[in-house]
Amino acid sequence: MRTFSDLIVCEHCDSVYRRRTLLPGEVARCGRCAAILYRAQRLDIAGWLALTLAAAIVFVIANVCPVIHISLQGLHNDATLWESATALARGPIALIAVPFALSIIVFPLVQISLFAWVLLHASVGRRAPGFAPVMRLLAALRPWSMVEVCLLGILVAVVKLSNFLQVTPGAGLWATAGLMMLIMLIANRDTQRLWELTEPKPPASV
Ligand SMILES: [Zn+2]
Incomplete structure (x- = not known):
């Protein structure tokens, strides 16, 4: 089975995004519903x-x-x-x-x-x-x-x-x-x- 660990799915509207590395304090939000996808990890x-x-x-x-x-x-x-x-x-x-x-x-x-x-x-x-x-x-x-x-x-x-x-x-x-x-x-x-x-x-x- 192929997995796509670099992709992330919005839990709220099912939009799919490619993950990227965030700078400290940054938050990735869904472009469609503005839900938080993930945060930069300190x-x-x-x-x-x-x-x-x-x-x-x-x-x-x-x-x-x-x-x-x-x-x-x-x-x-x-x-x-x-x-x-x-x-x-x-x-x-x-x-x-x-x-x-x-x-x-x-x-x-x-x-x-x-x-x-x-x-x-x-x-x-x-x-x-x-x-x-x-x-x-x-x-x-x-x-x-x-x-x-x-x-x-x-x-x-x-x-x-x-x-x-x-x-x-x-x-x-x-x-x-x-x-x-x-x-x-x-x-x-x-x-x-x-x-x-x-x-x-x-x-x-x-
Ligand atoms: Zn969304």
């Missing part, structure tokens, strides 16, 4: 990989450290993301625990692992094994990884609970906020570049 593969590894470290902190500390009349309790998910599973809205755990813990973990896999290979100019299905999975996961929704939920819970109890945010909450920023930075990029950078070279003709 970050190279090494920077992208560094952000992904930082996200992996922050992910561990967000899952190991408590997100909130609760105190009431000398009694203290801490809750991590995992404990929040298991507490939900035991409560009256147990079904919510599944999408909670998937979108807050499982999907971000899969995203970070897959990005690390393709970027580690791309950093040495190689295409990772299973590259095409991994890229399709990353595109499918993008809307389902919702760390920012979790963060908003925790902040609302902290404010509501602080009316009755002494609630203080834990290290896990700050790590979750950092994770939200890092996931946005690594996942909302033009992944087309990875296809171009790792494209196998045609065999040299003799």
Whole structure:
């Protein structure tokens, strides 16, 4: 099958364009519907990989450290993301625990692992094994990884609970906020570049 990696299709009106290298800060727009086709990338593969590894470290902190500390009349309790998910599973809205755990813990973990896999290979100019299905999975996961929704939920819970109890945010909450920023930075990029950078070279003709 022939592929045309130098062409780009507008997602909104299906116009086809030939890609060209943009200068820093430039944006390529569709000539017909003015939608953004792609942007100039400030970050190279090494920077992208560094952000992904930082996200992996922050992910561990967000899952190991408590997100909130609760105190009431000398009694203290801490809750991590995992404990929040298991507490939900035991409560009256147990079904919510599944999408909670998937979108807050499982999907971000899969995203970070897959990005690390393709970027580690791309950093040495190689295409990772299973590259095409991994890229399709990353595109499918993008809307389902919702760390920012979790963060908003925790902040609302902290404010509501602080009316009755002494609630203080834990290290896990700050790590979750950092994770939200890092996931946005690594996942909302033009992944087309990875296809171009790792494209196998045609065999040299003799
Ligand atoms: Zn268009």
